[in-house]
Amino acid sequence: MHQANLLFFSLGLLTMTALASTPRDTEALALAKRQQLEFRQGNPAVAKPLVKSLEEAVARSPDNAKLWEALGFAYMSLQGSMYTASPDMAKLLEAGERAQAAFARSLALKSDNPLVRAGHGMSTMVVSQLKGDGPGVMAGIEEMNAAVREAPKYNGVRLTRAFTIIHLPPGMRDNNAVTEDLRFLIDTAPGGRPEDVIHVLLGDVLAETGDLKGARSEYEQVSGASAFAAEQVKERLADLAKGSIRPDSIAAVRSGTGARCVMCHAPGTDN
Numbered sequence: 001m002h003q004a005n006l007l008f009f010s011l012g013l014l015t016m017t018a019l020a021s022t023p024r025d026t027e028a029l030a031l032a033k034r035q036q037l038e039f040r041q042g043n044p045a046v047a048k049p050l051v052k053s054l055e056e057a058v059a060r061s062p063d064n065a066k067l068w069e070a071l072g073f074a075y076m077s078l079q080g081s082m083y084t085a086s087p088d089m090a091k092l093l094e095a096g097e098r099a100q101a102a103f104a105r106s107l108a109l110k111s112d113n114p115l116v117r118a119g120h121g122m123s124t125m126v127v128s129q130l131k132g133d134g135p136g137v138m139a140g141i142e143e144m145n146a147a148v149r150e151a152p153k154y155n156g157v158r159l160t161r162a163f164t165i166i167h168l169p170p171g172m173r174d175n176n177a178v179t180e181d182l183r184f185l186i187d188t189a190p191g192g193r194p195e196d197v198i199h200v201l202l203g204d205v206l207a208e209t210g211d212l213k214g215a216r217s218e219y220e221q222v223s224g225a226s227a228f229a230a231e232q233v234k235e236r237l238a239d240l241a242k243g244s245i246r247p248d249s250i251a252a253v254r255s256g257t258g259a260r261c262v263m264c265h266a267p268g269t270d271n
């Protein structure tokens with residue numbers, strides 16, 4: 001065969017694979033998007049079918065970076081649905097490791113995606129924490145930092161880093177990074193519930209680092225679009241007078257970033 005023919009032949013193959021994978025993959029991604037929406041609006045039971053349909057999709061199209069990306073986030077949602085009163089640690093770890101592997105696969109196919117980079121960092125941090133692996137935690141954080149440096153104006157990247165590192169103890173956490181992320185989100189969030197809750201999250205970080213004035217200012221910006229946030233603020237303003245916010249109040253809001261997505265993503269507003 002002539003070289004030109006060879007080239008033509010391989011180009012033809014490339015086109016064929018691209019065409020062959022497109023419609024079903026697109027359908028799988030659209031379904032995943034709908035299921036993720038359902039999940040975040042308060043239906044954790046959708047996490048399992050979400051994972052299953054994407055596992056089937058990557059089995060059919062193992063070279064589609066977008067499918068692996070969606071699968072990574074699906075495993076993270078599945079993990080989020082497992083944080084109950086007494087979570088099964090082995091299952092949590094397994095979901096985290098699967099997310100990490102899916103994000104790694106997506107990056108291997110297409111490396112220049114900051115959101116997937118951040119997702120890989122997030123899952124690495126979570127898995128390492130579950131294993132008590134300190135250097136792994138640091139590597140995961142650094143990967144999220146690199147993603148933010150690369151795409152500082154990308155909402156999803158900021159959200160991923162903020163909502164992951166916020167769970168670290170204040171002494172171990174890069175408080176400037178989490179503060180910067182939350183401020184960015186307040187500036188770009190579409191108002192309503194998410195903005196209310198983010199003011200509380202940011203106020204809590206400021207209170208933990210001794211900036212009680214800054215904390216008060218954040219709490220006072222809660223509009224009541226989220227009745228939950230407004231309720232939390234009432235407690236906090238009383239606490240502030242005593243000099244600190246109770247850790248259990250902080251945990252009540254903060255733990256929602258991993259599992260109670262509906263706290264921000266419920267449709268409509270309360271007031």
Ligand code: HEC
Pocket residue numbers: 036039040077080155156159185189190194195197198201256257258259260261262263264265
């Ligand atoms: C503290 C508030 C808050 C919580 C809790 C929260 N989110 Fe979000 N989320 C936001 C904000 C703000 C945005 C960016 C604006 C937007 O897209 O609505 C966002 C955007 C998203 C997006 C990107 C939307 C897009 O355009 O594709 C996804 C996906 C998402 N959130 C999923 C989740 C999941 C899953 C959870 C639970 C594990 C969760 N969120 C919990 C505030 C929150």
